[in-house]
Structures are given as C-alpha cells and as structure tokens.
Amino acid sequence: MAAGKSKIIYTLTDEAPLLATCSFLPIIRAFTAPAGIDIEEADISVAARVLAEFPECLSDAQKVPNTLGELGKKCLLPDTNIIKLPNISASVAQLKACIKELQEKGYPIPDFPENPASDEEKAVRARYGKCLGSAVNPVLREGNSDRRAPGAVKNYAKKHPHSMGEWKQWSQSHVSHMHGGDFYHGEKSMTLDRARDVKMELVTKSGKTVVLKPKVALLAGEIIDSMFMSKKALCEFYEKELDDCREAGILFSLHVKATMMKVSHPIVFGHCVKIYYKEAFEKHGKLFDELGINVNNGMVDLYEKIKTLPESKRDEIIRDLHACQEHRPALAMVDSAKGITNFHSPNDIIVDASMPAMIRAGGKMWGADGKQYDAKAVMPESTFARIYQEMINFCKWHGNFDPKTMGTVPNVGLMAQQAEEYGSHDKTFEIQEDGVANIVDLATGEVLLTQNVEQGDIWRMCQVKDAPIRDWVKLAVTRARNSGMPAIFWLDPYRPHENELIKKVKLYLKDHDTTGLDIQIMSQVRAMRFTLERVARGLDTISVTGNILRDYLTDLFPIMELGTSAKMLSIVPLMNGGGMYETGAGGSAPKHVQQLTQENHLRWDSLGEFLALAVSLEELGIKENNARAKLLAKTLDAATGKLLDNNKSPRPKTGELDNRGSQFYLATYWAQELAAQAEDKELAAHFAPLAKSLAESEQKIIAEFSAVQGQPADIGGYYLADAAKREAVMRPSATFNAALKAMPAAAV
Numbered sequence: 194m195a196a197g198k199s200k201i202i203y204t205l206t207d208e209a210p211l212l213a214t215c216s217f218l219p220i221i222r223a224f225t226a227p228a229g230i231d232i233e234e235a236d237i238s239v240a241a242r243v244l245a246e247f248p249e250c251l252s253d254a255q256k257v258p259n260t261l262g263e264l265g266k267k268c269l270l271p272d273t274n275i276i277k278l279p280n281i282s283a284s285v286a287q288l289k290a291c292i293k294e295l296q297e298k299g300y301p302i303p304d305f306p307e308n309p310a311s312d313e314e315k316a317v318r319a320r321y322g323k324c325l326g327s328a329v330n331p332v333l334r335e336g337n338s339d340r341r342a343p344g345a346v347k348n349y350a351k352k353h354p355h356s357m358g359e360w361k362q363w364s365q366s367h368v369s370h371m372h373g374g375d376f377y378h379g380e381k382s383m384t385l386d387r388a389r390d391v392k393m394e395l396v397t398k399s400g401k402t403v404v405l406k407p408k409v410a411l412l413a414g415e416i417i418d419s420m421f422m423s424k425k426a427l428c429e430f431y432e433k434e435l436d437d438c439r440e441a442g443i444l445f446s447l448h449v450k451a452t453m454m455k456v457s458h459p460i461v462f463g464h465c466v467k468i469y470y471k472e473a474f475e476k477h478g479k480l481f482d483e484l485g486i487n488v489n490n491g492m493v494d495l496y497e498k499i500k501t502l503p504e505s506k507r508d509e510i511i512r513d514l515h516a517c518q519e520h521r522p523a524l525a526m527v528d529s530a531k532g533i534t535n536f537h538s539p540n541d542i543i544v545d546a547s548m549p550a551m552i553r554a555g556g557k558m559w560g561a562d563g564k565q566y567d568a569k570a571v572m573p574e575s576t577f578a579r580i581y582q583e584m585i586n587f588c589k590w591h592g593n594f595d596p597k598t599m600g601t602v603p604n605v606g607l608m609a610q611q612a613e614e615y616g617s618h619d620k621t622f623e624i625q626e627d628g629v630a631n632i633v634d635l636a637t638g639e640v641l642l643t644q645n646v647e648q649g650d651i652w653r654m655c656q657v658k659d660a661p662i663r664d665w666v667k668l669a670v671t672r673a674r675n676s677g678m679p680a681i682f683w684l685d686p687y688r689p690h691e692n693e694l695i696k697k698v699k700l701y702l703k704d705h706d707t708t709g710l711d712i713q714i715m716s717q718v719r720a721m722r723f724t725l726e727r728v729a730r731g732l733d734t735i736s737v738t739g740n741i742l743r744d745y746l747t748d749l750f751p752i753m754e755l756g757t758s759a760k761m762l763s764i765v766p767l768m769n770g771g772g773m774y775e776t777g778a779g780g781s782a783p784k785h786v787q788q789l790t791q792e793n794h795l796r797w798d799s800l801g802e803f804l805a806l807a808v809s810l811e812e813l814g815i816k817e818n819n820a821r822a823k824l825l826a827k828t829l830d831a832a833t834g835k836l837l838d839n840n841k842s843p844r845p846k847t848g849e850l851d852n853r854g855s856q857f858y859l860a861t862y863w864a865q866e867l868a869a870q871a872e873d874k875e876l877a878a879h880f881a882p883l884a885k886s887l888a889e890s891e892q893k894i895i896a897e898f899s900a901v902q903g904q905p906a907d908i909g910g911y912y913l914a915d916a917a918k919r920e921a922v923m924r925p926s927a928t929f930n931a932a933l934k935a936m937p938a939a940a941v
C-alpha cells in the first residue's frame with residue numbers, strides 16, 4: 194500500500210552538481226513515486242539568488258522567489274527533509290560574470306558597484322554582498338555536522354586504492370604561520386552570564402567613537418570572542434616568509450578560505466600580493482587606486498583593469514610586475530598551462546581542499562613549467578595551521594598514508610547557527626584608525642571585551658550559542674556509542690575560546706551515559722598526532738571539532754582515505770528535528786563543466802548524492818512510518834554497493850563511462866534490488882519490468898551515452914543554462930529516457 198504524501202526538498206545548485214542533478218532527478222522520481230514521495234525542487238543557484246535580490250528591476254515573468262530564505266525557514270521545522278548539493282561560493286569575479294550573463298540574457302539588473310560612492314551604489318553593493326562567498330550553507334545549517342565514510346565506500350577504497358604521492362624524509366615542504374600578532378594571540382573570550390544586547394565600537398586615539406555594529410543580541414550561556422590580526426605583524430611575517438622561501442628555492446603558496454571568511458581572508462590575501470609585488474605597487478600605486486584596482490580580489494582584478502590603459506603603459510606595468518618576480522620565490526600554480534598563479538584569485542586555492550591535495554601529492558604543488566615541486570604552504574592564522582604541519586611531520590617520518598590499510602576519521606562538527614569564525618563576517622572589520630576596539634553592553638555600558646588595535650588590523654567578534662554546543666556534545670556521544678570508536682574533542686586549553694568550550698563539554702558530557710566509551714579532550718596538535726598514530730595502524734577515531742576544523746578535517750581525511758571528499762556521507766541533523774543531507778564535503782569542481790562543454794564528458798561522481806538520498810529516504814521512512822521509503826533506502830544502499838563493486842563510477846577521461854552512464858547503472862541495480870526483494874511484493878512487481886528492460890538494453894544505452902562524447906556540448910550558459918539544452922545534453926539516451934518515462938508517476 195502506498196503511504197501518504199511525503200516530501201523531499203532537492204536543491205538545484207550550480208556547475209557540475211546541477212548538471213548531475215538534471216539527469217538524476219527523473220531517476221529519483223521514477224523510484225520514489227510508488228512510495229508516495231514528492232520531490233520538490235529548490236533553486237538556490239547563484240543566478241537565482243542574484244535575481245531574487247532585485248525583483249523591482251525585473252518583469253513579472255522574470256521575477257523569482259527568495260528560495261534560499263524560504264529554505265532557511267524550513268530548516269527550523271521538524272519535518273523538513275532536504276538534499277543539499279554543493280553550490281558556488283562566489284568570488285567577486287564569479288559574481289560579476291554571473292551578473293553579465295544575466296544582463297545579456299535580458300535581465301536588467303544593475304552592474305556590480307566595485308567602488309560604491311553614492312548611497313544608492315552602496316545599497317546595491319550591500320545587496321550583491323549577500324550573494325558573495327559562502328552565502329548558502331550558513332543559512333541552512335541549523336544543525337551540527339556528522340560526516341563519515343560509509344563502510345561500502347571505505348571498503349571500496351581499500352580494494353581500489355587511489356594513487357598517493359611519495360613523501361621523502363628530506364622533503365622541504367612545510368607550513369608557515371604567524372607566531373604572534375594573529376587572531377590566536379591575544380584572543381579574549383567569555384561565556385555570557387545572561388542575555389545581553391551588545392554593540393561593537395572603536396574608540397579612536399583622537400577620541401572619536403565609531404560604532405561598527407550597533408547591535409548584536411546575545412543569549413545567556415553564549416560564548417563570545419574578540420580577536421584581531423595585526424596588519425603590521427602580518428606584513429612582517431610575509432616579508433620574512435617570502436625571503437625564506439626564495440632562499441629555500443621552493444614554491445610559495447598561500448592557502449586561505451576566502452569563501453567562508455569572506456571579509457577577513459581577502460584582506461589577508463591582498464596584503465601578500467601587495468608585498469610580493471611591492472616595488473610595482475609603490476611605483477604605480479596612485480594609478481592602481483585611480484583604476485579602482487583591489488587585489489584583495491586577486492591579480493585577475495589588476496589584469497582586467499589595466500586592459501583599459503594604453504598599450505605602452507600596460508607593458509610597463511607588466512614589466513615592473515615581472516621585475517618583482519626576479520627577486521621573489523616562484524609561485525605555486527593553479528593552472529600552469531594557462532599561467533594562472535596562486536595569486537590570481539583568493540578563491541582558487543581554498544585551504545580545506547588545497548592542503549590535502551598538497552599532502553596527498555607527497556608535499557608537492559605545481560610550478561610554472563607544469564612540474565611538481567616542494568612548497569612553503571603559508572597560512573598566516575596559526576590557530577588551525579598547526580594541524581597540517583603535524584600531519585606533514587608524520588608523513589615525513591612514516592611515509593605517505595596507505596589507503597589500503599589506513600583507519601578512518603569521521604567528524605562531528607560544531608556548526609549550527611553560524612558557530613564560531615564561520616559566522617563572523619558581519620562582525621569583522623578592517624580598522625580605519627588606531628584605537629581601542631570594545632564590545633559593550635548596550636543597556637549598562639559595561640565593556641565586556643576590549644582590544645588595542647591599529648589602523649589596518651582586522652578585528653572580529655565570534656559567537657557560539659549554548660544550545661548548539663549541547664547538541665554537538667550529544668551528537669558526539671551518540672556517534673561514539675553507535676560506532677564503537679574513540680571520540681576525541683580537538684580543543685586547545687591555551688586558547689581562551691576553546692577553554693570556554695572545554696568547560697561546557699565537561700559539563701554536558703555528564704548529561705549522557707558514557708560508560709564504556711573512550712571520550713577524550715586534546716589540544717589540536719596532540720589530537721592530530723594521536724589520531725594519526727591510530728590511522729597508520731588501521732584504527733578508527735572520531736574527531737569532534739569546532740566549525741573550522743570540521744571543514745578542514747572533512748576534506749583532509751577523506752582525500753587521504755578515499756581520494757576525494759565527494760564520497761562522504763554528510764548529515765546535518767537539524768536541531769528542531771528535520772534533516773539536511775549534504776552530498777559529500779567538496780565543492781562544485783568548475784573544471785568538470787569545462788570538460789563537459791568542450792568534450793561532452795562529465796567526470797563528476799554523484800556517489801555523494803546516492804548516499805545522501807538513501808539516508809534521506811531512511812529518515813523519512815522512520816519519521817513518517819513509510820515502509821516503502823525505508824525499503825527504497827535499503828535497496829538504494831545495496832545498489833550503491835554494487836555500483837562500487839562493479840566499478841561503475843565515472844572515469845575522468847573522455848570516451849569512458851561518465852556521470853550519465855554511472856547513473857544508469859545505479860538505476861539498473863536499484864531496480865534489480867527492488868525487483869528481487871520479498872518484503873513488498875507489489876513493489877517488486879512494479880520494478881521488475883524496469884529491471885528487465887534496463888538490463889536488456891544495457892549495451893544500447895551505453896552506446897547512446899558514448900556516441901555523444903568527444904565533441905562540444907551546448908548547455909546555453911554557465912550560471913543560467915538553458916533548461917531544454919541542458920536536459921538534452923544530460924539525457925542523451927532515448928532508450929533510457931523511454932524506460933523511465935514508462936514508469937507510472939503515481940503510487941501503486
């Protein structure tokens with residue numbers, strides 16, 4: 194019997210994930226219809242988010258709803274079930290490209306004001322600001338994070354290990370971070386005794402009081418921090434590291450997270466670029482200012498804007514930039530073939546993915562000649578950079594990890610309600626004048642936290658509420674109990690913020706039965722060492738971390754263990770009872786779209802989506818007592834296992850099996866599993882013809898998929914593709930399409 198109407202919300206995002214969703218949704222609908230499950234689409238692509246900001250510029254036909262805002266509200270409801278795919282966290286260059294494409298498609302939205310002067314321009318800039326950087330995940334993440342490699346995926350990686358670069362003990366690769374003057378040093382933190390409204394203000398040396406943030410409402414038990422990065426210390430650090438790197442003769446690479454830390458990290462990045470090219474910036478600084486060049490957005494901004502200059506001037510600038518390179522270290526490349534360096538855009542080297550890639554490659558990055566070299570990995574903020582050096586130390590001593598035997602490291606991450614640094618961009622400021630930066634109670638005038646700051650310093654306030662911390666501790670205990678693994682809280686008692694957290698963790702652990710569990714608290718470097726000693730012996734260890742380490746570790750370990758974080762199970766149990774199922778922990782791999790449009794091959798692996806869908810169905814089945822949803826989940830997991838066993842994942846090379854072919858195999862195995870099960874005979878009978886027809890047509894369908902490969906594919910746009918063209922490209926097998934269409938759309 195069919196159950197009542199249940200609903201899964203499926204996000205439509207950008208780039209490769211969106212393409213893959215386009216072909217996967219018809220499959221999902223064919224399978225979920227008999228269980229009475231509706232799949233509701235929610236377009237949260239960067240294009241949709243931009244259009245939703247400017248309804249007054251659009252005709253009625255062009256207007257789109259604020260889907261992200263609506264989805265954020267749904268995350269607070271108990272019955273919400275969302276599958277969330279990775280989306281673009283846009284850089285300024287990406288946002289401008291998106292705006293241009295929409296304008297060219299007839300959407301009369303305003304240009305992006307780069308240097309807003311009038312109030313009107315400032316207002317437009319602020320609206321576009323909402324679409325910049327990591328603007329989606331923080332809105333939806335109303336729960337903490339549970340990320341792990343499912344057993345079938347881990348076993349597959351052990352049987353089919355990916356390549357690992359070799360670590361040499363004499364490798365020169367290392368991490369450099371500040372040893373003073375960064376956010377870590379001088380941080381102040383407190384737990385609120387009661388609910389308070391506070392403001393953030395700067396009292397300048399000249400006696401002015403500048404209110405930077407008029408009001409932040411804080412709850413009782415919330416932890417707040419005040420921390421700053423000294424511009425002077427940062428610039429001295431860069432000078433020293435650039436010289437040191439030049440002397441060592443290795444590549445210089447700068448790793449930031451400009452998407453999530455969208456206010457502070459572009460500034461940190463910009464200082465490095467300006468110091469590297471110091472003489473050129475000194476000579477042409479005035480002109481650069483006139484042109485509105487802002488290298489916080491990368492050298493791409495400079496190269497774009499000098500295009501307007503006469504050729505001779507342009508050549509002079511380029512010569513001067515090249516002259517700086519003569520006495521500076523070589524830069525790590527993002528794309529050696531195209532001459533794109535690490536300084537091109539702050540979003541090109543994103544630390545959570547870039548550091549694991551370097552470590553996996555034996556400590557190597559790409560040089561301008563397309564060869565691999567040792568590198569100095571510069572991460573100015575020392576708070577979390579130290580974990581990477583600890584892993585490098587381990588690899589230098591023990592050699593590279595072996596995916597065939599290494600243990601697994603799942604993560605329980607404190608993330609809910611914009612926890613810690615990742616929720617701080619609206620409370621982060623570049624200080625305009627020397628003075629004292631205060632967090633002040635609005636009602637009493639009491640100064641809660643104070644810092645002495647100088648012009649150019651970056652000052653921020655972070656917060657984490659009490660309820661998410663309680664929920665995080667509970668999730669850690671639950672995961673430790675269900676997995677039987679030790680759980681380590683990575684918390685550093687020498688850091689004021691984490692010291693406050695430790696007090697709460699110790700208290701809230703008492704709310705749970707922890708008998709027989711191995712739960713420990715260790716500072717980050719010790720936790721890394723302890724975990725790696727176990728990893729090397731094939732033992733599993735849960736890392737329980739704050740928000741930044743959640744992000745870093747859930748790429749770091751999966752990339753070592755599985756070759757990519759896209760194969761992770763990534764669950765967000767929403768605090769009000771709903772569930773969000775993210776697909777993997779990685780991004781949206783722009784180069785995959787390029788390969789599709791040039792050669793009609795999509796190497797993107799939808800495995801993360803298959804895993805997420807199974808958990809989403811299982812949860813829905815339990816909550817709504819929908820036996821068929823549970824059966825769909827069980828059979829989907831079995832089909833995914835078979836897909837891995839039979840090696841039917843997409844391959845990177847054009848001409849071989851790609852995403853579309855892989856999805857076809859998933860559908861075939863899923864139908865076969867459903868047809869073979871005996872729990873629900875009606876459902877078995879429903880899927881038997883599909884199982885049979887897909888198996889019989891295998892060669893024909895695969896031939897139809899192969900036939901289109903090797904030539905360009907037109908999807909009619911990048912940020913806003915043409916739906917019909919995209920569908921034609923992503924669903925090129927008439928036989929497969931007809932088999933899915935023949936499935937009844939209603940419950941049986």
Ligand SMILES: NC(=O)C1=CN([C@@H]2O[C@H](COP(=O)(O)OP(=O)(O)OC[C@H]3O[C@@H](n4cnc5c(N)ncnc54)[C@H](OP(=O)(O)O)[C@@H]3O)[C@@H](O)[C@H]2O)C=CC1
Pocket residue numbers: 278279280281282283330452543546547757758759778779780781782783784796797798799845
């Ligand atoms: N949750 C989210 O919404 C997130 C979004 N992002 C955004 O994604 C974009 C790209 O980020 P980037 O740092 O390059 O990291 P990615 O994780 O997208 O890519 C790194 C590399 O990992 C491999 N990879 C990742 N996912 C898959 C997959 N499903 N199938 C096959 N291979 C995969 C690819 O390597 P290869 O081609 O060699 O196989 C890819 O080039 C940015 O705009 C970023 O902001 C980033 C992280 C999370």
Ligand SMILES: O=C(O)CCC(=O)C(=O)O
Pocket residue numbers: 282326327328330331452453545743744747778779
């Ligand atoms: O939202 C983003 O930009 C990145 C998110 C991310 O990297 C993660 O959650 O692992």
Ligand SMILES: [Mg+2]
Pocket residue numbers: 545744745748778779
């Ligand atoms: Mg990440």
